[in-house]
Amino acid sequence: MVDKKIQKLIVRAVFIMALLGSHPVLANVKQLNIVYLKLVASPTTTEGFDGVMLAINESNIAGKFLQQQFKLRHFEAEKPQNLLQQAQQLYRTGERFFIINGNESLLFQLDLWARDKDVLLFNINESSDRLRNDQCLPSVLHTIPSHQMKTDAIAQWLTKMKLMNVLRLKDPNNTSADLLAAFERSARRFGVNLIDADTKSGVRSDALFVSSVEQLNDDRLKMLPRVGAMGLSAFSWHLAIKKWGAVQLKSRFKHLAEREMNQVDFSGYLAGLTLSQAFFHVKSTDSTSLIAFIRSPQLVLAAYVGHPLTYRPWNGQLRLPMALVNGNMMVSQSPQRGSHHRENILDTLGVDRDNSSCVNKHGVFDES
C-alpha cells in the first residue's frame, strides 16, 4: 500500500511538472535546474522537500520579473549507492546543483565523486561535526546547523544566565554520543563546569544537560532546569520564532505544506534561496560562475532570523543564529547580546576559522 504522504508527494511533483509544462521555456527565459536527492527512511515524509519547494515557488514569482525560472526534480532511493549513481547519471545530462536529504555516508560519497567537478551539494539535514571538521567535504554547503552550533548556543546562554555548573549524565545506550561530545567542547569554550552524575560529593549544580531522552529516570534530577535534547533546546527554525518577519514565512509554508515548518524544511528553503540569489545576480546558468558567486562574500541571505546569513569559507557551513526554545516558547536567541567575535558574531556558534582543521581544504572561496 502506498503511504498517503508519498501519494501526496507524487501528486505535488506531478503538479510542479505540469506547472512548468503549461509555461514552456521561452527563448528569452533562462532556466536553472535543481535536483533533490533523498535517502529514504521509513516512513517517507516531505520534510525538507517542502522547504525547497517553497523557495522555488517564491523564486519563480521573482523570476518572472527577470525572465528567469527554476525547475526542481526529485529522486529517492533506499541505498546511498543508488543515489550516487543517480547523481552521476544526472551530471551527464547537465545537472550541477544537488540538494541532499541523506546521511553521513551519502554525503561523504557524493562529495568524493564531486571533487573534480563543477558540482555543488547542499546538506539540509545532517548535523554531524565530523563532516564539518574532519572530512571537510569541499563540495558541500551545510544549511543545517552542526551539533556544535547548537551546544555552543546553549552554553553561551548558560554562561549569560550564570548557570555555570552543569550535570552531565552517562547515556546508557550511547545513542547521543555526538551531541554530548559537542556539549563537552562547548563547555570548555564558554567556561561551563561539567559535573558527572555519579559524583555525589554534594557539588551544587545549576542545570542538567540531557543528550538522550532515556536518561531521565532519576527522580533527584527532576528539579534541575534541563538543556540539550530536552528542556531548553537550540533550533535554527522553530514554530516559536515570531520576530523578524518569521510569521510571514511560517504562514506561506503552512499554506503550501499544510503543516508547520521545521528545521529541516528551513534548511531546504535556505538551499533553494542560495541558488536563486546566485542565479538572479549572475543571470546565467553557467555553473562555474554560479558556484563562484555562491562562494563569494556577495552571497548574503535574508532569512527571517534577524541576522544576514553567509557561508563559512573554511567548511561551507551557513552561519546561523539559534533559537533557544523550551516547549513552545522562545526563551532566547544565541549569539547572546554582548557576545563578540573578531570575524562575525555568528562565529561564536560552531567551529570558527582559528579552530578549524578545514581551512584551505574546503572548496576555493573568493574572500576578496
Add this chain to the structure above:
Amino acid sequence: MRANIKNSGLFGLLLLLNAGLVSAEELAYVTNEKDNNISVIDLKIQRVVRTIDVGLRPRGIVFDLDKSLAYICVSRANRVEILDLKSEKIIGHFANIDDPETIVLHPNGQTIYVANEDQAKLSVLDVKQRKIISQIDVGVEPEGLAISPDGSLVVVTSETSNMVHWIDTATNKIIANTLVKQRPRAAEFTDDGKLLWVSSEVGGIVTILDTVSHQMVKELSFSIPGVDRVQPVGIKLTKDGRYGFVALGPANHVAVVNRHNLTIEKYIPVGKRVWQLAFNQQQTKILSTNGVSGDVSIIDIESLTVIKSIKVGSFPWGVAVRQHN
C-alpha cells in the same frame, strides 16, 4: 455696529496671522501595532493628549490632501480604515484589502496604493468608489511604497524577492524591476523626483537609484562601533536637500546623511528598534517610532539631538504629522 463688525473681522485676521506666525498646533498620529489604537501627540506640549481606537494591527498611515482624514492600514482586519480627524471617529473603510501594510496617496488625492504583504500584490484603491480598482502582481512580501512627486510613478519593494518594482501610474503596469540588497523595507523619492532611496534591512545599506535608468547611483553603508545589528528601515529626506534620515532598526539609532557629499554626518541614539520616521510641517523636527521601547523620539533637526522621548502604546509602527488650527 458697522465698526464692530470691522473690528471683529480684523481681530479674527490678527488671530489667524498670529497663529501662522507662532506656528499652528501640530499633532502627530502614531499607530500602535499591538494596542490597536493611535496615540495623538501634541508636538507643542510634547505629550500624548489622547488615543483613538482603530481596527486590529494598525500599521501604515497617510492623510488625504487637505489633512482632514487619515487612511490607516489595519492589517489583521484586512481593511483600510478612514479616520475623520476632526471628530476622531472612524467614518468608513475600504473592505477586503488583504493584509494591508503600507499605504501612499497619489497627488491627485483620489488614488491610494496599498501593499498586500501576504499576497504578493499591490492594490490600487479609488477614494470615491471606496474600493479596489486594480491589483498588480509584484514580488513576495511587498513592503516599501513611494509615489513620485509628479505622480507618474509608484514604486514598491518586495522584501523576499529583493526587488524594486517601478510602476507607471497611468497604466498600472510594471515598467522595470531593479534588484537591490537583502530585504528592502522602505523607499523614498527626492523632492525633484530624480532619485529614489531604498533601505535594505538585512543587507544593511541604503541604495540610491536613478529614477530614469532605474540603476544604482550610490550605496550608503552604516557602521556604529559596538553595535552588531545595523538594519536600515524608514527613510525621510528634507525638502532643502540637506539631510537624509535613516532609521536603523535594532541598532537603536537614526543615521543623518549629508546629501551634498553622501556621507554619514551623525548617528543619533533613539529608542529601541526604531522603525518609521516623519517630519513636522516646517521640517524643524523629525519623529521616530521605536517599536520595542514603545516610544517616540523627537529629534531637533538644527541641533541633531533628541529633545524629547514620549511613551506611546505597544509597538508603535507608523507616524504622520499635521497642522491643526
